[in-house]
Amino acid sequence: MPAPDSGGAPFARVGIAGLGLIGGSIALALRRRSPSTRIVALDRPDVIDAARSAGVIDAGAAAVGDLGGADVIVLATPIPAILESIAALGRVAPDAVVTDVGSTKRRIVAAAAAAGLREFVGGHPMAGRERGGLAAADHALFEGRTWFLARGTASDDALLRIKAFVRGLGATPADIDPERHDRTMAYVSHLPQIASTTLMAEVGAAVGPHGVACAGQGLDDMTRLAASPADVWSGILETNADFIAEAGTRLAESLARFARELQDEGAVEARFETANRLREILRASRTP
Amino acid sequence: MPAPDSGGAPFARVGIAGLGLIGGSIALALRRRSPSTRIVALDRPDVIDAARSAGVIDAGAAAVGDLGGADVIVLATPIPAILESIAALGRVAPDAVVTDVGSTKRRIVAAAAAAGLREFVGGHPMAGRERGGLAAADHALFEGRTWFLARGTASDDALLRIKAFVRGLGATPADIDPERHDRTMAYVSHLPQIASTTLMAEVGAAVGPHGVACAGQGLDDMTRLAASPADVWSGILETNADFIAEAGTRLAESLARFARELQDEGAVEARFETANRLREILRASRTP
Numbered sequence: 001m002p003a004p005d006s007g008g009a010p011f012a013r014v015g016i017a018g019l020g021l022i023g024g025s026i027a028l029a030l031r032r033r034s035p036s037t038r039i040v041a042l043d044r045p046d047v048i049d050a051a052r053s054a055g056v057i058d059a060g061a062a063a064v065g066d067l068g069g070a071d072v073i074v075l076a077t078p079i080p081a082i083l084e085s086i087a088a089l090g091r092v093a094p095d096a097v098v099t100d101v102g103s104t105k106r107r108i109v110a111a112a113a114a115a116g117l118r119e120f121v122g123g124h125p126m127a128g129r130e131r132g133g134l135a136a137a138d139h140a141l142f143e144g145r146t147w148f149l150a151r152g153t154a155s156d157d158a159l160l161r162i163k164a165f166v167r168g169l170g171a172t173p174a175d176i177d178p179e180r181h182d183r184t185m186a187y188v189s190h191l192p193q194i195a196s197t198t199l200m201a202e203v204g205a206a207v208g209p210h211g212v213a214c215a216g217q218g219l220d221d222m223t224r225l226a227a228s229p230a231d232v233w234s235g236i237l238e239t240n241a242d243f244i245a246e247a248g249t250r251l252a253e254s255l256a257r258f259a260r261e262l263q264d265e266g267a268v269e270a271r272f273e274t275a276n277r278l279r280e281i282l283r284a285s286r287t288p
Numbered sequence: 289m290p291a292p293d294s295g296g297a298p299f300a301r302v303g304i305a306g307l308g309l310i311g312g313s314i315a316l317a318l319r320r321r322s323p324s325t326r327i328v329a330l331d332r333p334d335v336i337d338a339a340r341s342a343g344v345i346d347a348g349a350a351a352v353g354d355l356g357g358a359d360v361i362v363l364a365t366p367i368p369a370i371l372e373s374i375a376a377l378g379r380v381a382p383d384a385v386v387t388d389v390g391s392t393k394r395r396i397v398a399a400a401a402a403a404g405l406r407e408f409v410g411g412h413p414m415a416g417r418e419r420g421g422l423a424a425a426d427h428a429l430f431e432g433r434t435w436f437l438a439r440g441t442a443s444d445d446a447l448l449r450i451k452a453f454v455r456g457l458g459a460t461p462a463d464i465d466p467e468r469h470d471r472t473m474a475y476v477s478h479l480p481q482i483a484s485t486t487l488m489a490e491v492g493a494a495v496g497p498h499g500v501a502c503a504g505q506g507l508d509d510m511t512r513l514a515a516s517p518a519d520v521w522s523g524i525l526e527t528n529a530d531f532i533a534e535a536g537t538r539l540a541e542s543l544a545r546f547a548r549e550l551q552d553e554g555a556v557e558a559r560f561e562t563a564n565r566l567r568e569i570l571r572a573s574r575t576p
Contacts, residue, residue: 204566213573230560241550248547259536262529272518278492279514285501
């Protein structure tokens with residue numbers, strides 16, 4: 001139940017590990033929608049100083065264990081650091097309510113169980129930006145977005161409070177199985193990333209910087225994800241490697257077939273028609 | 289030299305075959321920048337009626353041969369129709385100044401020579417839109433854009449006048465060899481198209497419409513080209529099949545390698561760094 005001093009918010013004291021785009025946007029959304037919530041955060045000293053000066057957080061912490069006094073701990077770092085935090089919290093605060101925002105869920109949910117965390121809910125907000133970091137954070141980042149939740153070890157009470165917390169940030173919570181989450185994300189999120197990175201590299205290798213500068217809107221759209229930083233993505237690719245390898249192999253095989261059928265007008269038309277139809281479904285799903 | 293009544297424009301009478309996005313935008317740009325130019329166009333009767341009612345063109349033509357009285361004929365249809373028009377003009381107006389806006393150049397330039405056209409310049413404006421058709425046409429579509437010109441059979445005089453014409457539409461003419469043009473476009477334009485079409489189809493096949501609706505900004509960007517119509521693209525893919533097959537095969541092989549190396553952090557980082565660097569070059573080249 002909400003504490004008396006939390007103004008109806010599910011958690012009066014929130015700890016956030018990682019004040020990047022997602023962690024920073026959580027803090028900003030709390031400030032805007034739940035001003036009495038106390039926010040303690042963990043990040044590099046310069047990030048903590050900037051966030052405190054801007055009034056985005058109330059205090060900094062020296063280690064993830066220091067967040068154990070919060071009513072909920074949100075792990076919002078890249079995946080390798082999430083896994084380290086889970087191990088540390090298992091040692092010092094196994095009864096803390098803990099959630100995360102990592103882009104894969106099987107490995108993280110399994111790690112929380114293995115570490116002995118008793119109130120862990122895996123989470124993944126469907127929200128992102130081209131640019132990362134606290135400077136790109138936005139209190140409205142989660143508005144109207146789906147926030148997947150994989151129950152993990154949590155009690156009914158903790159799960160309900162996490163759902164209320166997520167709703168309080170403007171998002172819509174949706175239960176999902178870690179296996180199903182990771183397979184879906186392998187196709188709709190991780191495959192586009194490796195395709196974009198690979199396309200950018202191969203175009204550059206073939207035509208050089210001068211050729212790249214001939215790009216039109218199409219290549220520009222297709223390579224926007226190629227600006228994504230490796231440090232965020234290496235943990236995603238590593239912890240979802242089986243499904244992403246399946247997806248990447250399927251795309252590679254389909255592309256190689258297409259490359260052999262370019263003069264087969266019927267085959268070309270069938271491919272375009274399938275893609276046209278699916279693109280229309282995607283477009284319609286994203287129109288408010 | 290400009291005719292006395294053309295207000296300094298290189299051609300007093302312009303014939304346009306195909307009033308789609310490009311042909312329609314040429315007509316609109318001429319109206320805006322060279323109002324005394326007479327424009328005769330060939331398209332379906334309903335398109336001609338709409339364009340005449342809107343004052344975009346002066347008159348319609350029944351066949352491409354009827355455009356032979358114009359001072360320049362611009363072929364702005366999909367590639368198969370461009371090739372048919374070239375053959376027809378070779379029979380009835382071999383001395384007409386003719387250019388085209390097709391997305392590949394080797395086959396078209398060779399067809400013009402084979403048809404006996406004596407004043408042909410292959411052209412390709414680097415301008416496009418997500419939506420096609422006259423309704424999407426824009427007088428400013430070519431402003432600041434490169435317009436590639438492959439000389440073909442044309443005399444110096446015809447080439448200079450085509451360059452002035454292209455400049456008059458707001459574009460910057462750039463000489464290019466058909467072979468070099470087609471190889472560069474295979475990578476920067478045609479490969480992104482087949483990659484987007486294939487990605488959309490494979491994601492749809494793997495996760496279904498419900499999964500597609502989970503897409504974030506990344507998949508949305510990566511599949512915008514998947515809305516492209518087959519009728520525009522089948523001619524491009526067929527007339528540049530060798531280079532596109534080379535590009536598609538390279539991308540497929542690189543993607544398959546990536547799919548095998550997802551847990552190799554060093555390899556992942558190297559791929560992201562290469563792509564980050566090239567993406568920055570691309571981005572900088574597109575910033576005004």
